[in-house]
Every structure is written in structure tokens, then in C-alpha cells.
Amino acid sequence: QVQLVESGGGLVQAGGSLRLSCAASGRSISNYAMGWFRQAPGKKREFVAAITWSIDNTYYADSVKGRFTISRDNAKNTVYLQMDGLKPEDTAVYYCAGEGDPLSDFLPEDFRSWGQGIQVTVSS
Numbered sequence: 001q002v003q004l005v006e007s008g009g010g011l012v013q014a015g016g017s018l019r020l021s022c023a024a025s026g027r028s029i030s031n032y033a034m035g036w037f038r039q040a041p042g043k044k045r046e047f048v049a050a051i052t053w054s055i056d057n058t059y060y061a062d063s064v065k066g067r068f069t070i071s072r073d074n075a076k077n078t079v080y081l082q083m084d085g086l087k088p089e090d091t092a093v094y095y096c097a098g099e100g101d102p103l104s105d106f107l108p109e110d111f112r113s114w115g116q117g118i119q120v121t122v123s124s
Helices: none
Strands: 003-007 010-013 018-025 033-039 046-052 058-060 068-073 078-083 092-100 111-114 118-123
Touching (some): 003 092, 003 111, 018 092, 018 118, 033 068, 033 078, 046 078, 058 068
Antiparallel strands (some): 003 018, 018 078, 033 046, 046 058, 068 078, 092 111, 092 118
């Protein structure tokens, strides 16, 4: 199983930016999709973005399209989520997800590995 460690969360004012990082280790992830999900208090975990490792396709939730960018660094085995134009409704715990089926609908059950989660808080 792949181990995932997130970093880069924190507190930011509305309109600001943060970059989340997810470092993967333990096995090759070259054939899988990697993703980001988030969960706000009292809400279900929701898809944010995904990237297919081998052919570099990217996918986004409508709520973040045009503001967030997912990318990867093969040499570092790391996936990033650049978040710009942050809004208070983006406040949540963000989770990195790995070993995802690149042909799936990117539901939580389509990913086999998860990071511990990192808090992102956007103040108004």
C-alpha cells in the first residue's frame, strides 16, 4: 500500500492562496490516479481534483474549476494542489488519495490509499 503524507495547509484570508503537497512512498504509483478530497464539518467527503499519473489528465469538481490546479512531480513522487482565490466555503480537512482507478468516477471508494488529512481554513 502507498503511504501518503500531506503538508501545506493552514489559515488564509478569502482571496488568498495555499499549496498542498502530498508525498507518496511505499510502491510505484505510475499506473494510478491521485486525487484530493475534502470534508467540512457535518458534510460528506467530496471530490476536489484528480490527476492520472501516466497520461497527466486532470479533473476538477465544478466548485473549484478555474481556481485550483492539480499537478505532479514524478521525480519527487509528489502531487500538489495549488489553491487560488480561496473562499470561506473551501474550509475543510483536505485528504490526499492514492492508488485510484484512472478510469473511475473518482469516488472515495475508487482510491485505496489515504493521507491523514490537513486543515485548510479560509477566513472572510
